[in-house]
Amino acid sequence: MKTNKISIVGAGFVGSTTAFALMNSNIASEIVIVDINHDKAVGEAMDLGQGQVFVSPVKIIAGDYPDTKDSDIVIITAGLAQKPGETRIDLVNRNIAIYKELVPNIVKYNPDAILLVVSNPVDILAHITYKLSGFPQERVIGSGTVLDTARFQAMLSDKFKVDARNVHANIIGEHGDSEIATWSLATIAGLTIEQYCRNMEIEFNEETRKEITHSVKTAAYEIINRKGYTNYAVALAITRIVESILRDEKSILTVSTYQTGDYGLEDVYISVPTIVGRRGVIHTVEVPYSSQEVDALKESADMLKDIIAQSDL
Missing domain, CATH: 3.90.110.10 (Lactate dehydrogenase/glycoside hydrolase, family 4, C-terminal)
Structure with a gap:
């Protein structure tokens, strides 16, 4: 039986709510949540997991990049917000530094996945993810408009x-x-x-x-x-x-x-x-x-x- 494994990198407001929405959609058989704050990811996975009796069977775990291995889709919600007085270029460059570490780790364990970039500025970060991943263009998508x-x-x-x-x-x-x-x-x-x-x-x-x-x-x-x-x-x-x-x-x-x-x-x-x-x-x-x-x-x-x-x- 085909299973659908989805990993979410970033357990903030958007990442955690996305995990909840996916859990209720009955589309995922496994959801992996990864965050630099591992305790936050664990807390989100625990909270979601305790509601499994109310939805179709789905495995929800907090992990690190190796746990995302062989995901069908990796959703990237991680990223830095703009600081007061910060230029857009400054924000982009700070996020590039993060993505230069984040994207290769995703690619290492998910060479066949589709990458769905959500973090803002999403068009810029999708472009950066495409360049850093080496993936074909059809497998790197931004949530866009x-x-x-x-x-x-x-x-x-x-x-x-x-x-x-x-x-x-x-x-x-x-x-x-x-x-x-x-x-x-x-x-x-x-x-x-x-x-x-x-x-x-x-x-x-x-x-x-x-x-x-x-x-x-x-x-x-x-x-x-x-x-x-x-x-x-x-x-x-x-x-x-x-x-x-x-x-x-x-x-x-x-x-x-x-x-x-x-x-x-x-x-x-x-x-x-x-x-x-x-x-x-x-x-x-x-x-x-x-x-x-x-x-x-x-x-x-x-x-x-x-x-x-x-x-x-």
């Missing part, structure tokens, strides 16, 4: 009083301030937003569009200002990516992947619609977004490439 896309859909759902699952709209680009809301192809029940609003006699204008776009971009800041961190929705987004991989769903998700020509993008990790299945990235999908949206995507990519060029990679 999967959560941002979900936020966009949820906000449109709230605005137009319709099930979020019937809203089709993407956030592409950097997972960050330069991300792009692709209004040009956003639809509800196959109708453009404008068509749907006309049919339903709902007021919709450019100001509404700007307000929703701003709310999506600042959603994480709003949560962090109130509780200090985000963890639940991102853990569900990670679980969604993992499910698509392990079940070979071939779902189209806005994960961050290495670009080799689509949209005019080269040598950069950035989020665009991507088919995700058992071997990781199967193919990116070049969607006919508006020229303004594609131009903004290229600007976002150039910004990310500039950071990589200035880093200590």
